[in-house]
Amino acid sequence: MVQHHPSDDTLVEYAAGNIKSHLALCVSVHLQHCPQCRTQVQKLSTLGGALLETLPCEAIDDAIFDRILERVDLVHPEPAVKEDANPLGAWLPDGLADLSWRKQWFKLYEYVLEVPKQGRWRLALQKISAGGIAPVHGHYGREVTVVLQGGFSDEMGVYDVGDFVIRDGNHNHRPRALENTDCICLAYMEAPVRLTGPVGRWLERFRDMFLSQEDLASQST
Numbered sequence: 707m708v709q710h711h712p713s714d715d716t717l718v719e720y721a722a723g724n725i726k727s728h729l730a731l732c733v734s735v736h737l738q739h740c741p742q743c744r745t746q747v748q749k750l751s752t753l754g755g756a757l758l759e760t761l762p763c764e765a766i767d768d769a770i771f772d773r774i775l776e777r778v779d780l781v782h783p784e785p786a787v788k789e790d791a792n793p794l795g796a797w798l799p800d801g802l803a804d805l806s807w808r809k810q811w812f813k814l815y816e817y818v819l820e821v822p823k824q825g826r827w828r829l830a831l832q833k834i835s836a837g838g839i840a841p842v843h844g845h846y847g848r849e850v851t852v853v854l855q856g857g858f859s860d861e862m863g864v865y866d867v868g869d870f871v872i873r874d875g876n877h878n879h880r881p882r883a884l885e886n887t888d889c890i891c892l893a894y895m896e897a898p899v900r901l902t903g904p905v906g907r908w909l910e911r912f913r914d915m916f917l918s919q920e921d922l923a924s925q926s927t
């Protein structure tokens with residue numbers, strides 16, 4: 707059963723279409739598993755439509771109206787509140803089977819869905835083999851995780867399929883997969899993770915040698 711949900715603010719921004727696309731994707735995946743948040747988003751969408759209808763009508767010329775419609779299409783995508791929708795279908799037409807996982811740590815694997823041409827975010831699936839433990843790490847930016855299969859625990863809780871988890875620069879944690887099945891999560895990272903254990907800190911020294919001065923400056927802000 708889903709226990710961890712997006713914040714009310716995040717659901718409001720999602721319903722309004724005023725949210726970064728990859729964060730919206732994570733919310734959409736959560737909504738597949740969470741009737742409670744689906745209902746909430748549906749109510750918020752209805753409320754937004756009702757508020758628009760109360761605005762006074764004024765004549766505007768066709769060119770301006772076309773530009774408004776273009777903007778609405780850009781910033782107000784239809785929220786994916788249908789239970790049978792598959793928000794990850796474009797990346798994973800065959801689901802989670804037969805993916806070419808790349809090993810990152812002893813029992814930690816990654817399957818990258820998308821990397822930016824610019825910026826430092828990354829969208830990926832992460833897998834921890836049953837009973838495996840990821841290295842202890844913190845974050846230079848927000849990390850949004852939605853559990854797709856299995857489950858994991860860390861210092862702050864236990865997370866099951868559909869749970870929506872946000873960690874930021876104030877959190878260090880060490881996820882551990884539950885014992886009975888591999889844990890697979892969708893992860894949207896706004897910035898690289900920061901390894902913080904003894905081995906991790908040693909590895910970080912080498913990583914810093916390969917980061918640009920611009921990256922290092924942005925990490926210190």
Ligand SMILES: [Zn+2]
Nearest residue numbers: 711712740743
């Ligand atoms: Zn929810």
